[in-house]
Amino acid sequence: MEKLVGACMFGQSGGPSSVINSSAAGVFTEALKQTDCITAVYGAAHGIRGVLNEEFYDISQEDPKELALLKNTPSSALGSVRYKLKAEKVDDTDYKRLLEVFKKYNIRYFFYNGGNDSMDTCNKVSKFMKKSGWECRVIGVPKTIDNDLDVTDHCPGYGSAAKYVATTMMELKLDANVYDTPMITVVEIMGRHAGWLTAAASLANVKGLGADLIYLPEVAFSTEKFLADVEKKMKQNNGKCMIAVSEGIADEKGTLIAEKMNENIAKDSFGHAQLGGVGAALANMCKEKFGCKTRAIEFSLMQRCGAHLASKVDVEEAFRAGQAAVRYAVKGTTDKMVLIKREMSNGKYKGKIGVMSVAKAANTEKKVPLEWIINDGTMLSQEYIDYALPLIQGDCKAPLEDGLPRFAKLKKVLVEKK
Amino acid sequence: MEKLVGACMFGQSGGPSSVINSSAAGVFTEALKQTDCITAVYGAAHGIRGVLNEEFYDISQEDPKELALLKNTPSSALGSVRYKLKAEKVDDTDYKRLLEVFKKYNIRYFFYNGGNDSMDTCNKVSKFMKKSGWECRVIGVPKTIDNDLDVTDHCPGYGSAAKYVATTMMELKLDANVYDTPMITVVEIMGRHAGWLTAAASLANVKGLGADLIYLPEVAFSTEKFLADVEKKMKQNNGKCMIAVSEGIADEKGTLIAEKMNENIAKDSFGHAQLGGVGAALANMCKEKFGCKTRAIEFSLMQRCGAHLASKVDVEEAFRAGQAAVRYAVKGTTDKMVLIKREMSNGKYKGKIGVMSVAKAANTEKKVPLEWIINDGTMLSQEYIDYALPLIQGDCKAPLEDGLPRFAKLKKVLVEKK
Numbered sequence: 095m096e097k098l099v100g101a102c103m104f105g106q107s108g109g110p111s112s113v114i115n116s117s118a119a120g121v122f123t124e125a126l127k128q129t130d131c132i133t134a135v136y137g138a139a140h141g142i143r144g145v146l147n148e149e150f151y152d153i154s155q156e157d158p159k160e161l162a163l164l165k166n167t168p169s170s171a172l173g174s175v176r177y178k179l180k181a182e183k184v185d186d187t188d189y190k191r192l193l194e195v196f197k198k199y200n201i202r203y204f205f206y207n208g209g210n211d212s213m214d215t216c217n218k219v220s221k222f223m224k225k226s227g228w229e230c231r232v233i234g235v236p237k238t239i240d241n242d243l244d245v246t247d248h249c250p251g252y253g254s255a256a257k258y259v260a261t262t263m264m265e266l267k268l269d270a271n272v273y274d275t276p277m278i279t280v281v282e283i284m285g286r287h288a289g290w291l292t293a294a295a296s297l298a299n300v301k302g303l304g305a306d307l308i309y310l311p312e313v314a315f316s317t318e319k320f321l322a323d324v325e326k327k328m329k330q331n332n333g334k335c336m337i338a339v340s341e342g343i344a345d346e347k348g349t350l351i352a353e354k355m356n357e358n359i360a361k362d363s364f365g366h367a368q369l370g371g372v373g374a375a376l377a378n379m380c381k382e383k384f385g386c387k388t389r390a391i392e393f394s395l396m397q398r399c400g401a402h403l404a405s406k407v408d409v410e411e412a413f414r415a416g417q418a419a420v421r422y423a424v425k426g427t428t429d430k431m432v433l434i435k436r437e438m439s440n441g442k443y444k445g446k447i448g449v450m451s452v453a454k455a456a457n458t459e460k461k462v463p464l465e466w467i468i469n470d471g472t473m474l475s476q477e478y479i480d481y482a483l484p485l486i487q488g489d490c491k492a493p494l495e496d497g498l499p500r501f502a503k504l505k506k507v508l509v510e511k512k
Numbered sequence: 513m514e515k516l517v518g519a520c521m522f523g524q525s526g527g528p529s530s531v532i533n534s535s536a537a538g539v540f541t542e543a544l545k546q547t548d549c550i551t552a553v554y555g556a557a558h559g560i561r562g563v564l565n566e567e568f569y570d571i572s573q574e575d576p577k578e579l580a581l582l583k584n585t586p587s588s589a590l591g592s593v594r595y596k597l598k599a600e601k602v603d604d605t606d607y608k609r610l611l612e613v614f615k616k617y618n619i620r621y622f623f624y625n626g627g628n629d630s631m632d633t634c635n636k637v638s639k640f641m642k643k644s645g646w647e648c649r650v651i652g653v654p655k656t657i658d659n660d661l662d663v664t665d666h667c668p669g670y671g672s673a674a675k676y677v678a679t680t681m682m683e684l685k686l687d688a689n690v691y692d693t694p695m696i697t698v699v700e701i702m703g704r705h706a707g708w709l710t711a712a713a714s715l716a717n718v719k720g721l722g723a724d725l726i727y728l729p730e731v732a733f734s735t736e737k738f739l740a741d742v743e744k745k746m747k748q749n750n751g752k753c754m755i756a757v758s759e760g761i762a763d764e765k766g767t768l769i770a771e772k773m774n775e776n777i778a779k780d781s782f783g784h785a786q787l788g789g790v791g792a793a794l795a796n797m798c799k800e801k802f803g804c805k806t807r808a809i810e811f812s813l814m815q816r817c818g819a820h821l822a823s824k825v826d827v828e829e830a831f832r833a834g835q836a837a838v839r840y841a842v843k844g845t846t847d848k849m850v851l852i853k854r855e856m857s858n859g860k861y862k863g864k865i866g867v868m869s870v871a872k873a874a875n876t877e878k879k880v881p882l883e884w885i886i887n888d889g890t891m892l893s894q895e896y897i898d899y900a901l902p903l904i905q906g907d908c909k910a911p912l913e914d915g916l917p918r919f920a921k922l923k924k925v926l927v928e929k930k
Contacts (some may be wrong), residue, residue: 110690169686176691260916261820268587268919269817272528273594274558301916341759396810399687402679402821405915487915496821497904498678498719501686 098201120416253408276333282373406488443484518620538834671826694751700791824906861902
């Protein structure tokens with residue numbers, strides 16, 4: 095493979111996670127080392143939009159110490175974006191503009207960090223550059239707390255979010271058990287289509303402090319069955335029930351329970367209306383039915399940005415994924431997404447980096463296997479525990495300063511427009 | 513002071529915290545050492561009710577390793593209770609029963625861990641035992657994330673909850689800044705009457721990542737002024753605004769804003785009804801007014817049970833407070849609450865343990881000084897930062913096992929009823 099010399103562009107896209115910046119740290123530190131091939135390292139402001147607008151930072155200006163701190167800084171340090179490139183045959187304006195910018199700055203390496211939609215962007219950019227005869231190596235770096243990218247064993251971002259969910263469930267369970275009066279707690283966890291993150295509530299069961307009932311979008315949700323499940327658990331557990339639900343649970347027709355329940359409320363217009371998440375709606379329903387204390391809790395943004403609870407395995411894998419993207423590209427790989435393969439030796443987990451077709455990554459969605467969802471759709475099996483537990487191992491967080499995390503502070507020096 | 517020989521009873525009361533069990537660890541380990549005076553160490557199941565019902569655990573049966581793990585186990589390991597003893601002259605049934613139990617088990621030391629209401633229990637028990645001629649040394653151990661007990665510089669539980677609030681605010685701020693579109697985030701924090709915990713949102717400003725606006729119950733809240741404040745901040749901050757509000761904010765007449773806004777909603781019955789916290793209500797109001805993306809976040813129970821983010825200073829002080837209660841009592845002190853005095857030497861903070869009248873602790877409530885609330889009631893002054901920052905220093909959490917916290921597992925062997 096011939097040596098390709100030019101600038102590299104890195105962008106962050108989609109919802110933030112605890113480790114998306116760790117991948118950035120991996121890309122940047124490796125790219126800055128590859129001085130033979132990579133002549134400049136750019137970080138796009140707000141993903142692909144920064145490229146289109148010629149707004150990107152000169153990463154060589156950054157203090158290496160701050161780049162290292164990125165590893166433990168949550169969210170997207172460069173800014174993110176939700177911007178879908180139209181199909182080229184519908185509108186090729188953006189593509190032409192990208193080619194123009196790539197040529198102007200001699201961009202020969204394009205790295206993009208995100209989930210399915212970001213891999214779609216990667217794929218489209220890759221195909222267009224190839225068609226246009228502009229040699230540019232394109233590698234996607236996976237990231238999503240949803241863990242729904244296919245082929246890769248799991249996605250960077252998932253382990254840390256899962257660790258947040260499992261640890262916090264344990265703490266909440268201890269809190270919920272404090273009074274000996276009946277109490278139903280409904281915890282709402284992110285995940286529109288795939289229940290991976292909600293499934294992590296079952297990891298707390300390894301320590302005997304998990305959710306009693308777990309509902310994922312993979313299984314059609316019935317409110318009647320739900321109430322029966324809760325009643326049974328309350329009888330077993332001295333009036334207590336701890337429930338974890340995916341925000342995306344839906345009925346057998348695919349209608350979101352959150353939407354359905356809010357509709358009913360609007361129709362009935364009974365006194366205590368309650369919009370908002372499905373967790374609050376289900377807690378309300380339990381209150382009506384069982385007349386006991388209920389509490390709805392949303393993990394909200396904390397589950398995706400709680401870097402103080404990041405998993406060491408996850409932080410390191412995210413870093414290595416970024417690093418590997420650069421190494422693969424320099425060696426000639428293009429049109430791929432980095433993935434993680436699971437290797438077990440002597441019962442010890444190891445995540446090995448590989449690559450897959452970026453087109454495939456863009457267009458598939460991985461759900462929790464149905465055979466891992468047991469107890470009549472209310473619990474995860476040992477297979478899931480075995481799958482997820484290695485991913486939440488170890489602590490890795492920002493150093494403390496004034497008792498608070500010392501996150502990276504980038505200078506973000508904009509590259510002068512040509 | 514004559515040596516007093518007999519059993520000791522310890523109870524946990526009120527809402528849990530990250531460090532209430534650390535105080536328990538302090539009481540238990542010290543009491544088990546004082547074999548000259550303390551003949552048995554009992555832990556009441558669900559506080560004073562466990563005493564009334566003769567339901568308490570024999571702590572000498574516990575593995576010392578598990579008692580040590582209590583230091584980093586959130587919530588109330590013995591179970592808690594919200595039970596107010598009636599005034600003796602109204603109904604002395606409970607008092608007579610307590611005396612009976614104290615005599616039956618020769619309870620000569622009574623330690624009770626909690627906030628104002630628990631100190632009220634302590635005070636009443638102390639006065640009644642004295643009046644009845646039953647020599648029993650009574651010491652309260654303070655605990656409250658609300659930090660509203662007077663005389664003591666601060667309360668065990670506050671530092672850890674404040675660290676949770678400050679750290680999480682920083683992470684949320686990074687998350688909220690990811691897209692360059694306008695966005696208002698309203699974070700609701702515990703505190704019905706005193707704004708101490710919400711004030712901790714300002715600590716994140718030390719790292720440049722705090723709340724832009726902070727509203728405490730100490731200052732009358734006006735929705736008109738609030739909207740004007742938000743508008744101003746959005747102009748300054750490129751359309752972003754991060755707000756922290758106490759659940760207990762109220763208008764100039766003392767009416768809770770949460771109640772008021774829900775009332776209005778009921779009256780107007782406009783489409784998107786929203787009950788629940790004041791944070792959600794204010795976020796909704798901002799959405800109507802500014803038409804931009806808003807998000808309401810509740811720290812809910814996580815702020816009080818998030819022991820994975822406990823402050824080392826807090827965990828240690830809670831432990832020492834429990835330990836000191838036993839030492840004071842053995843030396844003859846009674847009718848007191850343990851307190852923490854602030855000592856500064858060479859700019860370094862040290863918490864020194866002392867005692868104060870338990871009656872005084874029961875009947876006072878400490879609020880955030882108005883002179884510490886600046887910027888027209890929207891921010892905390894440097895005096896607050898100087899006060900609170902030493903309390904959130906250092907990490908101290910449960911050891912990891914399977915990547916998850918290893919919390920204490922007590923046997924909880926019930927003492928056989930006599």
